[in-house]
Amino acid sequence: MKDQKVWLVIGISCLIFGIMVAYITKGYLPAKNKEIEARYAKDYAAVSVFMIADEAGLYSNTMVTEELFTQKTIVPVLVPTKFIPTDSSGFLVYTEGEKADMLQKRTNVELVKGAFVLKKSIGESTYPDDLQYKRRKEYTFKNNVAGEVKTGSMIDVLVNYLTGDYDVVIPKIKVEKVVAGVDGTAAVAGEATTDAISTLGQITVILSVDEMQFRDIELAEKMGNLQSRVYEDEEQAPSLQTFKYSEMKNLVKQIADLKNLSGDIDSYSSSAYIGFYGDKWDIKEKLAGELSKYKESQRIKRELEQQKADAAAAAKKSTTVKTVTPVKSVKTATPIVPETQETPVAQ
DSSP: OHHHHHHHHHHHHHHHHHHHHHHIIIIIHHHHHHHHHHHHHHHHOEEEEEEEOOTTOBOTTOBOOHHHHHTTSEEEEEEEGGGSOEETTEESBOBGGGHHHHTTEEESSOBOTTOBOBGGGEEEEEOSOTTTTOEEEEEEESOOTTTTOOTTOEEEEEEEOSSSOEEEEEEEEEEEEEEEOTTOOBOOTTSOHHHHSOSSSOEEEEEEEOHHHHHHHHHHHHHSEEEEEEOSSTTSOOOOOOOOHHHHHHHHHHHHHHHHHTTSOOOSSGGGGTTOOSOSSOHHHHHHHHHHHHHHHHHHHHHHHHHHHHHHHHHHHHHHHHHHHHHHHHHHTOOOHHHHHHHHHHO
């Protein structure tokens, strides 16, 4: 009887211990793990939000387009939630999942590099008209694709750096009007513009551009030759815009700064763009190469000027020697002898 009680106590103890182990492993520990995970998730949670990455930033009244994302002007970055501004409605910045809500809307304020794209910085409504913020401007291209650049054509605006390297400045833009061809012949209003335009050489057209497109073309014109590339039809996808304004602007400024340090350039006007041709991405080598070429051209220029000065001095010296010779001959030819011969006759 005693043994049975002992075994009963042992059995009950084992049962209680088993229940406790089951509770700890199946209930308490998982709940505790979830609690810890939730606490850490709250402390270290991160959300992908949009930030301005372009050095030039974004101007006010700029339409948010897909190109701003593809050219890395606006980029998604992973940021801990505790550093993201919020209010009762949620995040005050645009997250990566809200990209569609940003497209075709305009910026209310200027956005600088490194700034979050706050929801209040983007207008609530989309552009009522895509042309509302565009202006017309004439541009001259070095080619006209054998006369294929016509009024209504869809073209890419390219900049050719004259070394086999180029960039797409504006992809898929409509030609509003063809103004003149290489021979300067103007298109006649109401008539087919292609009849009045030369099929070879440069061509002048009118494009409708916004502020950022105008800015990009202005800089591109100083760095190479503008060229056109015609689309087969309007259904073709636009080319990727590869011209990076901020990178090019910084490169041009660095070239100008280095050349100014050499004492060869006095201003940042058109001289800031001297000799910009070649590989744009290897900035250090490009700057060193451009500065070396510029100094070499200055050395050759100084040598030519010195040669001209030496030649002028030699010519002047030879002229001076020739004028002295007749003076000496005049002195030796002075007729003094006849006067001395007449004196004794008078006595």
